[in-house]
Amino acid sequence: MPEKTFRKNIDIRKNYSEKFGFNMPEEFLLKIEKGLNEETVKRISKAKNEPAWMLEFRLKAFGFFKEKSLPSWGPDLSKIDFDDIYYYLKPVDEAKKTWDEVPESIKNTFEKLGVPQAEKEFLAGVKAQYDSEVAYSSLTKELENEGIVFLSTDEGLRKYPEIFEEYFGKLVPFSDNKFAALNSAVWSGGSFVYIPKGAQVKRPLQAYFRINAEKMGQFERTLIIADEGSFTQYVEGCTAPVYSTDALHAAVVEVFVKKGARFRYTTIQNWSNDVYNLVTKKAKVEENAVMEWVDGNLGSKTTMKYPSCYLVGKGSRGEMLSIAYASENQHQDTGAKMIHLAPDTSSKIISKSISLKGGRSSYRGRVEVSSEAKNAKCRVECDALILDEDSASDTFPLMKINEGSAEIEHEATVSKINEEKLFYLTSRGLTEDEAMSLIVSGFIEPIVKELPMEYAIELNRLIELEMEGSVG
């Protein structure tokens, strides 16, 4: 008697523990005891020996964080115990320029994750952050000579204080939300990127964020300025060990895309399911400039992330392509914001989600067209694929259109894996699992083909591994 229903046990993260979930013994120069108070903030600032204005900024942000309650909407964050998190762990004295100088355990970690290999093969520069600090930092000589700056944010602040005073916290003020405030209070690490006018960075820059210690909080801060007419691709990946306790990742990313520049920011987030991932990302896009967010959310316990584009220049364009994968005990609450503030601006949001084994994925989007934004165009497409009855998907689109000439398209589909389609593929000799992964990879294909497959280490590997023996 054939089985009445198909098993649905595709899980692209089933080998997470061995591949990414390992941990190394803790070695550090400074670890501030867990818990968060004004003293913690002051000690982080002191350890960094930073300008007085930054300490002041941190303290104000901390004040705001304390006052502000958790968001009343979205995933449940009430289980986060802010006193049971370590806010600062310094693994190295400074970012090393060669892998040989990086301490053994850290170097081994990044080797296991394939970072040096990827660097050799296709990257123009790498920042590898381990807990609170960037441990390894590189940029090809060529790019350095062209005036491209790619530093850890701490180093950036030391070398370019005037740029920081002008841009830091201007796009994402600490008052943006509770977790932007938390980041602003205790931030450490992240990348600082400056692309000079007209520079074309052909190979991507990559940042890799690794949490190693248990109950760790990672609060990197990224500041990017893409000057007029430049072109850059930036990629970030993140993973963490599997513990049974919670970890916290609250990043802030600010991207300034100047006139006629194009910047593509790709994230492959693959945190372990211990991690609360609460991230604020914004881009300010000037005249005829293009900002593209490509966002893959595979990991974490709970993610809240809605990268936005402020289209302030005439003819500017914002794009978001995202995939969310929500499995057991995961809630991916992700989306995008496109704010049209100038004429002839256009935006596109394509969001795909896969929910399985009781996971939940939510799309939360916001499109605004101001009265100045004549002839704005926007297209939103959300597709959800639900693999079994225990899983869920929901959509919260919000549109505020204050200009009559705007062309807005919105499409949303929810599909369940169709038994007929599975039978069709299995009748051709594919096992149920192979058929299922084929359907899933077909579903996300429109986004995967946009990904820099050669170097987006995470998704690349995950999907290829799953497809081994099936897709050639």
Place this chain on the structure above:
Amino acid sequence: MLKVENLQVSVEGKQILNKVNLSVSANSIHVLMGQNGSGKSTLAQTIMGNPFYEPVAGKIEFEGVDILGLKPDERSKKGIFLSFQYPSEVAGVGIQSFLRILYNNSHEEKLTPVRFRELLFAKSDMLGINREILERSLNDGFSGGEKKKMEILQMSILEPKLAILDEVDSGLDIDSLKIVANAVDRLRKKNNMAVLIITHYARILKYLEPDFVHVMKDGRIAKSGNRRLAYELEERGYEFDA
């Protein structure tokens, strides 16, 4: 090769097939005719192992082995192929890589993408399939005729021992029908493939000469005969006294 004995099939408790008996040997061509809802497609889907159809009694043997406990992919690996009446569209799955999986799964020899392309083009050209179509996703947005040709292309890649063709003739114009029928017949001769054709019309039988014609009615095989039966049915309709 294929032996169906006293097969009874239910869907959600409702009986669809009632004691069906059918025996198909290698190299032979059988035709199954009958009105809509008479159970032809149910029989085809049950032989292929669609879990929606529940065999409650009887058996299906393939090369002397009971296959009722096997999953669809296991039946496929034994050499059974079903050309679907309504093939599924699978967005985002490229035809070439999909067909190469089928080839490499069903053949000892594994082909590289380049070598496979040569083989694929030879087969698809023969079926008159435009090469541009091979750059698309599997059946995605295809016309009825294109889907049917894609089914036959998959058949010629898999090289089954038994091909069940469920209304392969619908959606095909007369030229395409001839091409498809010839492709089936070539494969039959090459591999001694058995063929079970499900159809409403005798026109495909001009190109594929059946050894046996069966008529289904109310979930059972009501009448069997030689090819003349097919033409009689077409003239007189299914209103005969079984």
